[in-house]
Amino acid sequence: MPETLPRDEFTRNPQFSERDAEVLRFLGEEDLLGFTFEGLRRRLGTHSETLSRILHRLEDQMILEKTPEGYHVTHKGKEMIGVKPLASSSRPQSATQHRVAILRTLLPYGRGSGEVISGLKGRWFGPLRWLGYSEDERGTTMKWVTGDGAVQIDAIFSEGELAIEGNVREGKDLTDAIKASYQLVGHLSRFTPSGPEGRVAFFSLGRAFSLHN
Secondary structure, three states, X not given: OOOOOOHHHHHHOOOOOHHHHHHHHHHHHHOOXXXXXXXXXXXXXXXXXHHHHHHHHHHHOOOEEEEOOXXXXXXXXXXXXXXXXXXXXXXXXXXXXXXXXXXEEEOOOOOOHHHHHHHHOOOOEOOEEEEEEEEEOOEEEEEEEEOOOOEEEEEEEEOOEEEEEEEEXXXXXXXXXXXXXXXXXXXXXXXXXXXXXXXXXXXEOOEEEEEOO
C-alpha cells in the first residue's frame, strides 16, 4: 500500500506538475471523493483546457476515474492524497479564506438522509453550482461553489441533521450564498411528508424557523 504523500511534497515529486499538485492538494483538503469538471474549474479558477489536461493525466495514473456523474477519486488516489474525515470547523483554513456557520436544520421526519442527498445531488441553488461531495462513516458533505469560485457552501449531513457552512474568500460578501443556502433548505420540503410531523426546522443567527408543505 503506498504511503500518503504529504501535501507540501506534491510539488517536489517529479510525477506531478505544479498544476497537478494544486488539484491534488485541493482534493485532499476538501476530502473530495467525487466532483464535476465545471465545479472544480470554478473553485480553482483554472482554464478549461488546462484543467482538462490535468484531469486526463491523473486518470492515466489511475488517481481519478471519469463516470457519468463526474470524476471520482480512486482507491489509489485516496491513499495518495490522504483523504480524511468530513470537513469541520476545526480544520485549518487558508489565510485568505475563512469558514462561516450559516445554519443548522433537522432532516424531515420519516425521511432518511440518503433520499434527501439523492434529491439534492447535482442541483443548483441561486448562484451556487454543484461542485461535488465527500463522505465517511458519519455522513456526507455536499459542496457547491459560486460562479466566481469565491464562495463555497458545504452541506453536512450527519445523524439526522444538516449543517451548512460557507468557506469564503477574504473580502467576499456572503449575502448571496446565505440566500442560496435558504433556498437549499426550502428544497427539503419536497421530501417532507405532509402534516406537522413533516416540518423542517432550521436555526440560524439564534432564531428558529420552519418550512412545511
